[in-house]
Amino acid sequence: MQHRWIICWLLFCAQGLAAQKTYQLAPPNAKFASAFFDKSTSVSFVFEQPGSEIRYTTDGSDPTANSAVYKKPIAISKHQTIIKAATFAKGFTPSETVVLPFFSQGLPIAQLSTTSPNNKYKGSGPTTLFDNKSGGTNHNNNAWLGFDSDSIIVNITMQQSTNISAVMLHVLVNQGAWIFAPQQVQVYVVDNNSARLLQTHTIESKQQTPTDAEAIMVALPKTKTNQLRLVITPLATLPEWHAGKGNKAWCFIDEIKIY
């Protein structure tokens, strides 16, 4: 008898509570100059919702109700720092997590040339690829070079001959707009007009990822050079699950870095 009482009461309460709606908070509003920085940069967040807190991490883990509370701009000086932040408040579902990776600007590039992008997505020419500016996630904003060719060839001359260990390609993924990460990146060292293949990096496309910029980091065997060639192969056929299956995907790049 006692038991049934308690169970019934609990059920009734649960029903009453379930009938109320719990709203989710929106993510915090992030402000930063660019994902690419010279010596250091900082990111600030705002979220003017009384009773709420912004919590963040710098170690790549997802923020929880126990993560550090955001109070002032977060200084960043380490290459490949990932800042993750979310909002929390009593009575609300925490927001989705904002993920902001930051990259150092790498070795200075003197010159860069590339196969022509599509006429509609020319950015401000090849310098777009080493201007240290983030392109955001809108492929129409003139900060991205958009390619619909079978391959993209990029020739890079650095300011001086240096030891290099990696090449990074910052690309856009917006699968609904047929924009995918490339399927392959090959890196060549160029000496006296002859090119030597250093590395072949292949990328598996993932299904239904949200629209976002992605960094493709290609590790290289240590090499000293001042000239590189990248041969980038956009995804040749859109996968089975995609509305445009069988067609060629677009490839959008806003920045190339050498480390």
Place this chain on the structure above:
Amino acid sequence: MKRRNFIHQSVLAAGSIAFSASALKAYGSVYDVEFGHGNKRYKLNEKWSQADVSRYPVNDCHEMVQDKKGRIILLTNETKNNILIYDKSGKLLESWGTEYPGAHGLTLFNEGGEDVLFICDNNRHQVIKTTIGGRVLMTLEYPKETGMYNNATEYIPTETAIAPNGDIYVVDGYGKDFVIQYDSRGKYIRHFGGRGTEAKHLRNAHGICVDTRNGKPELIVTSREQNAFKRYSMSGEYIGTINMPGAWVCRPVIKGNYLYAAVLQTHSRQGQQSGFVTVLNKDNTVVSNIAGSQPNYTNGQLQEMYQTIKAFSYPHDVCIDDEECMYVAQWNSGKVYPYKLEPIA
């Protein structure tokens, strides 16, 4: 046996009510979400509409007005019933309209004691004046008199405002962003606004209203992609800009001393169902954002605004009724009926 059961149950029920009432009270502050700021705070009711979705569906809910009988009129681009007429409690009273596939703008005007409606149809490239019951009184075609249009498809009217003297102002918010002024019979008077680089120009002139809060009537026009409202005299001279940083404001709606507007989305989170509702006082200072950030003026400058609570997806219009309750119609939001917000005294 039966009788025992009955008694047992009623005892249980009584006990449960007492217990759960206190339990709910304890959790009350957690679950009773207050939206907005200052003296413009509201409780949100998502289940206001009692319309039967199988019989009276909606697509995009674009705009809402209240008529002189106190009824709430909704315009949707669902051609099964472009107009749904509700009472304030959400009971559907009437429906009409099957010929407005691009139904977008809805304005009500009291014309010598009679309510009339002005519908902007994006697809038909027309403005249609009707009686409250749906009888067509006048159709305004594309404004070739302006000399700015080659054909009707360049003209995609989004909103109208009617001056006290009956002049009709149409904004071509999805076309060339002109404001076109006609007399009450539909005779072209002038046009202004349009695209360009000067302050008087517009970008996505999505809404317009006549503002009589400061005595002398003037026009407030939305420049949505610029996140701003722009003020003009009734004859089209540019007066000034009300910056709404971060907010894709839809049409301005005047009620009492306040200006209300649905914010389709947050500028920094475009395409992510990041809308809210904003409220400005008589001085055009933002005093409340419903499901949005607390308004913050630093050195007199309004700081960027954004959604804070995911209560709305893409709000497209608000209507404030005679009891100060707010109705929110949404675009591209899963075909939801309008929500109602009741002020917190």
